[in-house]
Amino acid sequence: MSEHGRYDAIVAGAGHNGLTAACYLQKAGLRTLVVEKNDWIGGAAVSRSLTPGWTYSNCSYVCSLLRREIVRDLDLPRFGLQVIPYEGGGSFTRDGRHFGYYADPAQLRRELRRHSPRDADAYQRYSRTILRQCRFIRPFLLRPAPDPLSARPRDLGELAFLLKRAHGLGSRELGETIRFWTASIGDFLDEHFESDLVKAHLAGSGIIGTGLGVYSPGTAYVLLHHYMGDVDGAIGAWGFARGGMGAISNALAAAFEEAGGTIRTGAGVEEILVDDGKVTGLALSDGAEFRAPIVASNMDVKRTILRHTPRAALPEDYLRAVERFKIRGSSAKLNIALDGMPEFPAAPPGASFLRGDLHCSESLRELERAYDDWKRGRWSDEPYFDMLIPSQIDPTMAPPGKHMMTVFIQYAPYELEAEGLRAAGNWTPERRQAMAETVLDKIEVACPDIRRRIHHMEIRSPKELEDEVGLTEGNIFQGELTFDQLLFNRPVPGYARYDTPVKGLYIVGSSAHPGGGVMAAPGANAAREILHRIGRAGNMPDLAA
Template structure:
């Protein structure tokens, strides 16, 4: 058994863990990052699944990565480049019509007007409402949440938040509360009349969530998708040239340029604790690394219940961690194609068109989503699942051989636990059903498939170490956010063990490729010295 010493050790080379490592290394710390897999990135990776096809296996689009991280770490110097999507979405409907939306406001107005002139006039006002709320909420992403039950410092922070909230005025404050706590569907029903528009927007309210748009909490998930920016333009999502792994690789390169050491194929088996302080970590092969500071990019279940001994944690803390909801109902299907989908609603005859640039939705109305959730609620995969498809090769020719394409399918709903069967027995049947639906909207799709990889929730857990296959490292409901993430009393990235921190999506502000969790954790670690 060998031992080496560092100033800080990061468990997991997910993008958040890499951000923490990079900022600590910039401050002069001797940093070690330990990653279980053979590559860095966690759920933000690019992998050559089939010869010549470079696939963003998990995360697939970007907008939320914090601009200060891109600036501070000089990520563009290390290969980070965004490719903005315009149009941003395309939704074909069974009656042969379609809705295209994007940053081009005139185009979006005309498209919505095909279904409702009233909605076309209301949509800019809806976006303005979200922007007003974002102006209040977005700065909180990079703030350490105060403890409502803490000392004077926390009370001062809460007071400042209260004054900021009061400054919104009654109307905007009411809208902010509804966005934070409410369901997406009532909001959309109040703003719009065309089901085609409401269904298209509603897809953003449920991606990664074990809930339909009628459930409280989905409005915040919806809001999550209108924050962020692409090349300085707010609310625009894009692809990352070279796939999502470029995000992680550029952060890793920045960290290494400042002296951080990154080891892959290094599976941590235990967090070492002595006299209430963290002492380092031990790999499963017995190798030990010592450090007075350890930050875990893993979720709370893995960090506290798998990598630690119960005797090192307060029983009430462990009880809170065991209550965290990791329900998941999302399946990722990565597909290699020999031609782009030829949508009946807007044929392209094998060529790339604007309909392929953004997210392609199969979701005719909100009831369709509700029925899909009903299946999952009773332990079945949805017979008519909601499909969210993206084809980064429409804008990035580095990902596939000439003329070939990669389609990313993010599918709702399919629960972790299936009633009376297993995912090993069902995942190909589920994928076949998804492909049958695609065939209805884009004839010839099934014949265009060269390869596919189906990743249901249990496989997400196995591949990426995320409990329950939950891509957010835990529920994003109000009771699990801000001052209550991961649990009440420990939202400041610290844990009951001195020197042990959380730096991944288990901490505020939660899931999404934004890097804020890692940035905030690094700031608190540096503050502690």
């Protein structure tokens, strides 16, 4: 006998956005159920123990974008969330040089001068611009996207907010903002700096998670998308969630359950049930069926609509729009259990930046080439990676004296080319291993003893990310962050308010505005929209205020 039940709202997928939406719906008085296909919750914000004694943040791995308004409002620290800032980062070269991106301004300036006195001066200008752009964009994150084509009073209000902010910049600054939003990170850095290594170090954030190269227009915005967060109010700072990224999901889940919500794991969505243009509930893969007039999908828009919603319930042009929504797998990951701290012979002894993000890319050219490989369906010969050893700061991640390393890899295609064919099925264990060896070879540039230190290693191609987490093509943002898929175009033009043509069905994950990253803004914004549509907007605090 399969399980049945009736709720006011069901959230499909227990990722951080789904859980955030669930918290707000439940707290607004809706009996809410969260269903999750995996036996664990968290989506891509998880802590997993794959070898005894070690914890991996095996998908997302650092925290900054999580909106502090949400952290405060849901009182997540009370449920165990603790974000520990980490300091700076560094890049290493094959010929034994390094660049330390120190958090201390004076030290950073000295380090920049060591590479180029001119760059040390340019950095002031650069960081001022970035900070200004962050300040400009942050107020938009917890509001729906302004839609220039809607005449609804609420949309006009958002548009007026945008115009007011834009006009407030003044014409000169507005021009700079337009340039920044449309520039490539490569061109932007070339305008400021002369040192290849400094440029390569700063460029990484412009490409992480995207199917774009450092010289693709729009990547300066992607950089911003990684910088617009904060840790304890320090804009642009990054930190580790103590106990791994799962701590975020666990805190959200605990807040949800304390408010009276229910989480059910182990069975995913089979079908979103629709009757007469209205959503009526969910059928799950284990045969269970739950009824609710509201279904909030944390799955990406393609998965939600194309796999789980009856085609007949949707207009043709909407289906077309979802089909052409671009979700491109471009990243892979290594999660490594180390039986000791690897050596970084090129770094000054005890360098604080080793506790930050480490890279071995030497020039923008090298980064662009890595992108060219991806376009041809191959993993990069000289991949960019973002490598961290969080156990230096958070001892809960590994046994005493041991360490945990997370290596985010760009680029790795979802459809791997092999024998003239591009297919996700080409990601055989052998090829996955070969990709890992390519990455390890490059890590040896920074730590020659890395291979000897490996106790256990998990290799995740875009295919595994898709299979396990459910992210289409393993794309970490649930959709490319390009102009045609941002703001009022995200995820589908005309449906940027988290809604769909099916009444009661909402998209609440990173496919929706403002997009990916462990930010929780789409989930919170979607909850507000849902509550507004059922006349209960007053039951949710105004986070944007």
